[in-house]
Amino acid sequence: MIDIKHFDVIIIGGSYSGLAAAMALGRALRNVLVIDSQKPCNQQTPFSHNFLTQDGKTPQEIATLGKQQVAKYDTVHFLNDMATTGNKIENGFEIQTSSGDKVSATKLIFATGIKDIMPKINGFKECWGISILHCPYCHGYEVKKETTGILGNGEYGFEFSRLITNWTQDVTLFTNGKSTFTKEQNKLLQKHQIKIIEKEIEQFEHKNGYLKNIIFNDGSTKKVKAIYTKTPFEQHCSIPTQLGCELTDEGYIKTNHLQKTSIPNIYACGDNTTRIRTVANAVSMGTTAGMMLNKEFVLERLYYK
Numbered sequence: 353m354i355d356i357k358h359f360d361v362i363i364i365g366g367s368y369s370g371l372a373a374a375m376a377l378g379r380a381l382r383n384v385l386v387i388d389s390q391k392p393c394n395q396q397t398p399f400s401h402n403f404l405t406q407d408g409k410t411p412q413e414i415a416t417l418g419k420q421q422v423a424k425y426d427t428v429h430f431l432n433d434m435a436t437t438g439n440k441i442e443n444g445f446e447i448q449t450s451s452g453d454k455v456s457a458t459k460l461i462f463a464t465g466i467k468d469i470m471p472k473i474n475g476f477k478e479c480w481g482i483s484i485l486h487c488p489y490c491h492g493y494e495v496k497k498e499t500t501g502i503l504g505n506g507e508y509g510f511e512f513s514r515l516i517t518n519w520t521q522d523v524t525l526f527t528n529g530k531s532t533f534t535k536e537q538n539k540l541l542q543k544h545q546i547k548i549i550e551k552e553i554e555q556f557e558h559k560n561g562y563l564k565n566i567i568f569n570d571g572s573t574k575k576v577k578a579i580y581t582k583t584p585f586e587q588h589c590s591i592p593t594q595l596g597c598e599l600t601d602e603g604y605i606k607t608n609h610l611q612k613t614s615i616p617n618i619y620a621c622g623d624n625t626t627r628i629r630t631v632a633n634a635v636s637m638g639t640t641a642g643m644m645l646n647k648e649f650v651l652e653r654l655y656y657k
Contacts (some may be wrong), residue, residue, distance in 0.1 A: 354431050354453065361645060362457035364435045364449055364589060367392045368631050369622030369638035370463030371418040376642025380426030384647070385455060387420075387447065389434040393465050393588070393623070396561065397481035401490050403631040410533045414631060431455075438591040444617065445595070461641050461647070462597075462605065462613075462620040463634075464589035471528075473584070475556030482561035484579045490630060491578075492519040498577035501525070501566070503553075506532045508582055513546050516580060521545065524574070526566065527555050549574065587624060602627070611641035619645050 363370045377384045394400070395515025396412045401407050406414050421477060429509055433449040444458040470477050485491045488500035500520045505527040513525050523532075524547040531550050533541065541548065551568040551625045556579075558564055565573040584604065593599065595603075598606045604627070605620040607613055613620050621637035622630050626641055 354385070354429065354455065356385070356429060357455055358443075359383050359429075359455065359457040360387075360649065361459050361461060362387060362455060363461040363463060364444070364591065365463030365622065365624075366390070366419070366430065366445070367415055367459075367465065367634070368418065369634040369641075370423050371415070372635040372638030373461050373463060373619075373621060373642035373645075374428050374638075375418075375422045375425070376639050377646055378422060378428040380642070381427060381645040382646060384428045384455065385431060386428065387431045387435045387449065387455075389431055393468060394481055394500075398508065399494075400631050401493065403635070406532075406631070407657075411631075435589065435591060438595050440595065445538055447591070458620070459617040460595075461611075461638075461645065462592050462618070462624060463638060464587070464592075465623045466585040466604075467588045469584040469586060473553050473556060474491070475558050476509045479556055479558050479561050479563055479579075480583075483558065483563040483577070484504040484556070484581060486580070486582065487629060488516055488519055488580065492516070494600070495578040496520060497577060498522065499524075501574075501576045501579040503579050503581035505529070505655055509533070512538045512543065512580060512582070513541065514515060514544060517544055517546070519628065523547070524549055524576070526551075526553065526574075589624075590657060592618070592620065592624075611637060612644070617648075 360382040361384045366386045374386050393556045402409050432450050434448050435447050437448045441448045445460050446456045448454050485651050496519045499522045502525050508524050516523050554569045555567040563576050565575050567573050592605050596615050600606050605625045607620050607625050611619045611621045619641045621641040622634040
């Protein structure tokens with residue numbers, strides 16, 4: 353439970369983007385509440401990369417240090433809870449949590465991330481973020497020149513496999529069923545010596561999340577070091593749509609360059625708004641959301657009151 357019940361801003365989501373927004377607002381003297389369920393999507397990823405000054409740190413190390421630094425600003429408060437519902441009220445928005453807390457704010461920031469929907473293949477979940485990867489810029493250096501697979505088909509499989517040849521020439525496309533590549537795509541894949549295996553996958557054999565072999569339905573196997581793939585997703589939090597925030601065709605919260613959503617006084621930042629899932633990008637978007645929201649407060653005070 354928290355004693356204060358009304359804030360300038362409630363930030364739902366306390367990972368990188370939410371913490372960055374909280375820091376910007378704390379430094380702007382705003383009274384802020386960060387509600388965080390402490391279930392980040394990268395919780396089993398062993399190391400984070402491509403974030404200047406933090407390269408090679410664990411996601412938890414980065415988040416812990418970030419929270420420690422944000423907590424130094426005495427107008428920023430934290431609530432470890434799950435935000436469940438949101439309503440528009442006269443002076444802003446009311447948020448209810450799973451523990452029954454009700455708090456309100458003039459403005460909201462959603463930094464709630466997304467939830468990956470993983471295929472029902474044995475071993476996939478255990479390897480996700482460790483050796484089954486989403487981003488070569490985050491993890492490609494660590495598996496450079498290794499035997500690498502792409503789990504994908506069609507346009508995604510074609511384009512992504514060509515990208516991965518930047519890090520390794522030993523690339524195999526696993527379509528998990530009949531391939532849907534065009535004749536031209538097949539020709540280009542052969543030219544770049546990218547192999548295609550259409551067998552259905554039974555299991556990812558691994559040790560503590562690190563891949564050893566792909567086992568197919570016919571009992572055959574293929575040794576791989578890493579797999580890249582793109583999983584479907586859903587919004588981790590339904591409150592933005594409850595409040596009327598528009599989504600893009602891909603399912604992300606629609607924002608403009610200031611991180612404003614389609615609903616006045618609601619901002620969004622981080623993985624719930626973009627396919628670029630990096631720590632650096634999440635921090636950048638959170639900082640932008642915090643600064644632009646504060647500017648909105650200032651302009652309202654100077655010109656509209």
